[in-house]
Amino acid sequence: MSTGVNENGVRWILQDGEYQCYYYFGEGLECYATFKNVTFEYIQNVTFYEVLFQHLHCKKNTDK
Numbered sequence: 001m002s003t004g005v006n007e008n009g010v011r012w013i014l015q016d017g018e019y020q021c022y023y024y025f026g027e028g029l030e031c032y033a034t035f036k037n038v039t040f041e042y043i044q045n046v047t048f049y050e051v052l053f054q055h056l057h058c059k060k061n062t063d064k
Contacts, residue, residue: 008047023048 002014011022019035021043033054035043 006044006046008045010043010046010048010051012043012046014043019043021046021051021054023051 013020024030
């Protein structure tokens with residue numbers, strides 16, 4: 001498993017050949033999307049717009 005944050009503030013985790021990408025908006029709100037069959041270069045350039053519109057999985061993060 002690999003993990004990191006790109007220059008657009010998108011946190012990514014590579015696990016089992018797919019990227020799980022997260023963008024934290026603040027106040028406990030984060031959105032996530034899963035990307036398959038993409039290159040690492042693609043993940044380096046992903047923005048919060050792509051994360052938001054990929055799956056629209058937005059939730060209130062209550063893990064504090």
